Amino acid sequence: VADLGEHALLARVLARLPRPGARVLVGPGDDAAVVEPGRNLRLVMTTDALVEHVHFSRAWSAPADIGHKALAVSLSDLAAMGAAPQWALLSMALPQSCLVAEVEGIVDGLATLARAHGVSVVGGNLTTSPSGVAIDVTAVGEVAPRRWLTRAGGRPGDELWVSGTVGLGAVGLAVLREGSGSHPSTPLETAPEVAECVARYRRPDPRVRLGLAMGRGRAARAAMDSSDGLADAVMQLAGASGCGALVEAAALPIDPAARGWWTARGEDAVTKALVGGDDYELLFAVPPRWGGRLRAVRARVTSPALTKIGVLTKGDRIELDRDRHREPMPRGYEHFGRSR
Amino acid sequence: VADLGEHALLARVLARLPRPGARVLVGPGDDAAVVEPGRNLRLVMTTDALVEHVHFSRAWSAPADIGHKALAVSLSDLAAMGAAPQWALLSMALPQSCLVAEVEGIVDGLATLARAHGVSVVGGNLTTSPSGVAIDVTAVGEVAPRRWLTRAGGRPGDELWVSGTVGLGAVGLAVLREGSGSHPSTPLETAPEVAECVARYRRPDPRVRLGLAMGRGRAARAAMDSSDGLADAVMQLAGASGCGALVEAAALPIDPAARGWWTARGEDAVTKALVGGDDYELLFAVPPRWGGRLRAVRARVTSPALTKIGVLTKGDRIELDRDRHREPMPRGYEHFGRSR
Numbered sequence: 001v002a003d004l005g006e007h008a009l010l011a012r013v014l015a016r017l018p019r020p021g022a023r024v025l026v027g028p029g030d031d032a033a034v035v036e037p038g039r040n041l042r043l044v045m046t047t048d049a050l051v052e053h054v055h056f057s058r059a060w061s062a063p064a065d066i067g068h069k070a071l072a073v074s075l076s077d078l079a080a081m082g083a084a085p086q087w088a089l090l091s092m093a094l095p096q097s098c099l100v101a102e103v104e105g106i107v108d109g110l111a112t113l114a115r116a117h118g119v120s121v122v123g124g125n126l127t128t129s130p131s132g133v134a135i136d137v138t139a140v141g142e143v144a145p146r147r148w149l150t151r152a153g154g155r156p157g158d159e160l161w162v163s164g165t166v167g168l169g170a171v172g173l174a175v176l177r178e179g180s181g182s183h184p185s186t187p188l189e190t191a192p193e194v195a196e197c198v199a200r201y202r203r204p205d206p207r208v209r210l211g212l213a214m215g216r217g218r219a220a221r222a223a224m225d226s227s228d229g230l231a232d233a234v235m236q237l238a239g240a241s242g243c244g245a246l247v248e249a250a251a252l253p254i255d256p257a258a259r260g261w262w263t264a265r266g267e268d269a270v271t272k273a274l275v276g277g278d279d280y281e282l283l284f285a286v287p288p289r290w291g292g293r294l295r296a297v298r299a300r301v302t303s304p305a306l307t308k309i310g311v312l313t314k315g316d317r318i319e320l321d322r323d324r325h326r327e328p329m330p331r332g333y334e335h336f337g338r339s340r
Numbered sequence: 341v342a343d344l345g346e347h348a349l350l351a352r353v354l355a356r357l358p359r360p361g362a363r364v365l366v367g368p369g370d371d372a373a374v375v376e377p378g379r380n381l382r383l384v385m386t387t388d389a390l391v392e393h394v395h396f397s398r399a400w401s402a403p404a405d406i407g408h409k410a411l412a413v414s415l416s417d418l419a420a421m422g423a424a425p426q427w428a429l430l431s432m433a434l435p436q437s438c439l440v441a442e443v444e445g446i447v448d449g450l451a452t453l454a455r456a457h458g459v460s461v462v463g464g465n466l467t468t469s470p471s472g473v474a475i476d477v478t479a480v481g482e483v484a485p486r487r488w489l490t491r492a493g494g495r496p497g498d499e500l501w502v503s504g505t506v507g508l509g510a511v512g513l514a515v516l517r518e519g520s521g522s523h524p525s526t527p528l529e530t531a532p533e534v535a536e537c538v539a540r541y542r543r544p545d546p547r548v549r550l551g552l553a554m555g556r557g558r559a560a561r562a563a564m565d566s567s568d569g570l571a572d573a574v575m576q577l578a579g580a581s582g583c584g585a586l587v588e589a590a591a592l593p594i595d596p597a598a599r600g601w602w603t604a605r606g607e608d609a610v611t612k613a614l615v616g617g618d619d620y621e622l623l624f625a626v627p628p629r630w631g632g633r634l635r636a637v638r639a640r641v642t643s644p645a646l647t648k649i650g651v652l653t654k655g656d657r658i659e660l661d662r663d664r665h666r667e668p669m670p671r672g673y674e675h676f677g678r679s680r
Contacts, residue, residue: 001443002436009443010466016447020460024427033462035427037482041378046463047429047478053470054433087364087375089387091476093394096342103341103349107356120360122373123386126350130393131471136431138387138478142377 030150030240031080031224034143044083044141044148048073052132060176063105064112065202066135071110073227074139075117075206076280080225082149082215083141085119085208091136093129106135117208147215149223154241154285156314158221161294163207163281164304166230167258167269170276172201174261193257204280211282213301219293220284231274231329233283234310235318241285247274247310247329249322270322271330285312370490370580371420371564374483384423384481384488388413392472400516403445404452405542406475411450413567414479415457415546416620420565422489422555423481425459425548431476433469446475457548487555489563494581494625496654498561501634503547503621504644506570507598507609510616512541514601533597544620551622553641559633560624571614571669573623574650575658581625587614587650587669589662610662611670625652 001009010029020027025042026034032046050056050070061069071088078085090110094103114121119139175198207225214220222241226233230252238245254273262269281304286294298306310321318329341349350369360367365382366374372386390396390410401409411428418425430450434443454461459479515538547565554560562581566573570592578585594613602609621644626634638646650661658669 001434001438001440004440006466009440012440012444013447013464013466016444017451017461018455018459020462021426021458024460024462026462028461028463030463033427033429035460035462035480037383037426038378038381041381043377043383045427045429045478045480047431047465047476049431049433049465049467049476051433051467051469054468086361086377087373087385089373089385089478091387091389093389093391093474094341098341100341100344100349100352104352104356107353111356111358115358118361119358120364120375121357121368122360122364122366122375123368123370124353125387125389125476126346126353127389127391128394129391129474134433134469134474136387136389136465136476138385138429140375140385140480 026148026150031077032083034081034148040145042143042145042148044078044081044143045138046074046077047136047138048077049134049136051134061202063102064109067106067109068113068203070135070137071113071139072204072206072280074137075208076204076225076227078139078141079206079208079211080149080223080282081143082147082211082223083143084212085117085139085141087122087140088114088119089138090121090124092124093127093134095129095132098133143215147218149215149220151222151224151237151240153222154237154243154312155221155287156243156312158285158287158312159308160234160245160247160310160312161284161286161306162226162230162253162309163210163306164279165253165255166279166281167255167273167276168197168200169204169278169280170272171258171261172197172199173278176201194261197257197261201278204278206280207282207304210301210304213297214284217293217297219290219297220286222285224283226279226281226283227277229275229277230279230283231331235329237283237285238312238318241312244313244315244317244319245310246313246319246321249320251307251309253307275330366488366490371417372423374421374488380485382483382485382488384418384421384483385478386414386417387476387478388417389474389476391474401542403442404449407446407449408453408543410475410477411453411479412544412546412620414477415548416544416565416567418479418481419546419548419551420489420563420622421483422487422551422563423483424552425457425479425481427462427480428454428459429478430461430464432464433467433474435469435472438473483555489555489560491562491564491577491580493562494577494583494652495561495627496583496652498625498627498652499648500574500585500587500650500652501624501626501646502566502570502593502649503550503646504619505593505595506619506621507595507613507616508537508540509544509618509620510612511598511601512537512539513618516541534601537597537601541618544618546620547622547644550641550644553637554624557633557637559630559637560626562625564623566619566621566623567617569615569617570619570623571671575669577623577625578652578658581652584653584655584657584659585650586653586659586661589660591647591649593647615670
């Protein structure tokens with residue numbers, strides 16, 4: 001599968017699945033699926049895996065961080081659909097050598113985040129693993145009829161808005177890779193801004209309230225989370241909507257700590273912020289005339305902030321505007337293959 | 341975790357989860373969870389993992405067998421709750437060296453079984469794996485209010501009934517371990533009865549129609565599937581129901597091919613059939629006065645057959661009656677620890 005790449009492999013998998021039944025309103029390929037179990041009832045379902053040595057390292061994150069993140073990534077998918085999370089299932093594959101205290105730590109981290117969002121963990125599965133820890137979380141949420149947000153709803157002219165800041169997660173991962181923060185959950189012996197990046201990488205904050213408010217308030221026509229990077233989110237949302245996109249480099253809400261860290265290393269902060277993942281912010285497509293609805297949501301959910309970063313365009317070009325010079329959007333991360 | 345064992349680890353995990361919300365009707369610990377998204381609507385959810393080198397070997401099963409089994413184990417859990425399967429999510433962790441044709445084979449096997457049961461695969465997740473293939477399937481089904489079957493509903497005096505036969509899966513696994521059937525999906529160069537055992541191990545047939553009919557027809561008070569062996573199912577169902585159990589060795593519907601295979605090797609077929617897993621039959625607790633309802637279900641669902649194998653008793657002893665001599669039930673398989 002290494003030669004094919006993630007998107008091509010996904011397309012091959014999707015082509016072989018049975019045609020979804022009549023009560024499947026959003027099938028595979030979006031942040032989550034939407035099904036219709038009954039009149040006026042819409043359920044949103046998503047599943048995500050965290051695999052040791054691929055998505056996390058036990059040297060970089062404490063067990064509770066890992067448990068937190070395992071649920072956070074699924075809650076972020078539900079948020080990107082505008083759904084209210086309700087139930088979760090937890091499947092863990094554990095090496096025989098795994099300490100019981102580690103397992104308890106993972107469960108505690110997940111349980112704390114579940115409590116914070118009123119999510120009931122209703123079941124799961126435990127099994128042995130021949131190598132590392134793997135955690136699979138399925139989350140199920142609710143959304144009102146016609147209030148969910150897909151990636152595909154955008155139209156040319158829609159404004160692109162992103163929540164929070166860009167770059168914290170990517171710098172957090174880079175800091176841990178450099179080895180300066182290798183002891184799990186220890187405050188780093190560095191500037192507090194850098195510690196903030198690491199904290200965000202370890203414990204992303206899924207934008208559940210914001211996603212729900214945007215869906216309920218009909219303030220966006222499309223949405224997606226930025227788990228694989230903002231560049232990837234812009235490309236996926238624009239592609240699913242049959243649009244191109246133009247992003248203003250100067251408008252990107254790059255976190256000051258992240259910008260400082262990259263600048264100090266002679267790196268281009270704009271490119272790094274766009275391709276870096278692990279932020280779990282939300283990207284929305286908002287028609288200009290829906291500005292009133294957007295303001296109403298922003299008045300109700302004041303944190304995180306929302307920043308306009310560009311527009312959807314006609315055609316299929318995904319471009320970045322830097323000082324009035326247009327260039328192709330830098331490519332993000334792909335699982336499988338050699339792109340990282 | 342190896343020292344603690346599966347059941348003790350599970351208990352520790354369950355103790356740390358948030359208290360389930362009001363709309364959780366059956367929480368963690370049963371074959372599946374039951375939640376109430378709306379009036380007159382009950383959803384049943386379960387997740388299961390198949391991990392290479394733990395649950396399957398690519399030398400023993402073709403990719404399509406693995407995909408079939410990955411969904412079958414979850415459908416069997418739904419069947420044991422009396423639920424009609426509707427939607428599934430598929431999460432796969434794949435080594436970079438995995439062939440695209442293998443992935444397609446896995447998906448084809450899963451898709452064929454999904455089509456046969458009218459299940460829509462609504463989403464999923466693809467990621468890289470540092471070692472073997474791991475497949476996590478979440479299945480969601482529907483059940484009418486008060487028509488689901490848990491493990492906990494049994495009462496002393498209830499008869500224990502099992503579907504189909506016992507032992508096919510365990511002999512299938514043993515045959516493959518002996519190496520006589522190592523080429524994936526090739527008909528074995530042995531007696532057809534042995535080939536049948538291997539086929540059942542590779543492609544278990546979840547008892548979806550039977551489970552649904554038993555729940556709808558109110559023909560059982562408790563149910564569980566025998567994925568970890570019939571002895572385990574009897575112990576779990578009796579334990580959850582606060583009962584003991586007495587099983588008649590002579591009544592066990594041990595598959596003739598399985599019995600022959602064990603007898604030829606000087607093994608005790610009764611013990612082997614009880615502790616062996618991979619059958620995916622259903623065990624039911626049926627009050628004697630519900631015999632009419634049971635007959636009605638058996639008239640409607642004629643295959644697989646149902647066999648009475650014992651009764652639930654007062655107390656907590658789980659016993660086997662062999663030629664009027666009572667002995668403790670042999671212990672089944674536990675993930676984690678040294679019991680296999």
